[in-house]
Amino acid sequence: MKTAFCFDLDGTVTSTEILPCIASELGVADEISTLTRATMDGLISFEASFRLRCLILSRVPPERICSIAKEIPINADILSFIQKNKNNTFIVTGNLDIWIQPILDLCGCQVFSSKGVYEGNILHVNNVLNKAHAISKIRASGYDRIVAIGDGANDAPMLAAADISIAFGGVHSPSTTAKNAAQYIIHEGATLCKMLHAL
Structure with missing residues (x-):
């Protein structure tokens, strides 16, 4: 059985949310953190909040x-699993491709993400990823089984579309929405990877 492992990025592969780290540069980390948390909890739609x-x-x-993305802490156990299984592993993230490229390069696997481009100093968000659509595309590419791992409300459609769904909270507890959409709840990277190896 050909299995795809689909990981959310922020708070799952990384030990922290990326956008609040960027927000520290502008002195608006608390505001962005609050907006991020409200989004993860499903109080604001992901696309509206992300834009x-x-x-x-x-x-x-x-x-x-x-350069900030290069300094984001990454769960070592999860990164090792991704690198060893990169041919069947996908990062499925709502974050912008152009902002997270250093992390994606480190993971070395396939990626579904939101798309953005700079024209001069102006950022244009061309597409905000729908994670359920990403799972459909991955399944259509020849996978018999999808394993999805995420922590936020925007991961719930991905978790619901997967055959095996895991709400993961390494540093923060997964959102209630993610927990409700998942079959399993795991809080440690090493434990998660042991389960994934056993599948």
């Missing part, structure tokens, strides 16, 4: 954002 957060954070130069 607003991108608008606020677009004042940070893209090269500075990439």
Whole structure:
């Protein structure tokens, strides 16, 4: 049985949410964190919230954002699993491709993400990823079984579309929406990877 492992990025592969780290550059970390948490809890739609957060954070130069992304802590157990299984592993993230490229390069697997481009100093968000659509595309590419791992409300459609769904909270507890959509709840990277190896 050909299995695809689909990981959310922020708060799942990484030990922290990426956008609040970028927000520290503008002195609006608390505001962005509050908006991120409200989104993760399902109080605000992901697309509306994400576009607003991108608008606020677009004042940070893209090269500075990439240097911040390089410093984001990553769960070592999960990263090792991804690198060893990169041919059948996918990062499925609502975050912008151009902001998270250093992390994606480190993971070395396939990616579904939101898409953005800078025209001069202006950021344009061209597409905000629908995670359920990503899972459909992955399944259509020849996978018999989908395992999905995520922590936020925006991960619930991905978790619901998967054959095996795991709400993961390494540092923060997964959102109630993610927990309700998942078959399993795991809080440690090493435990998660042991389960994934056993599947």
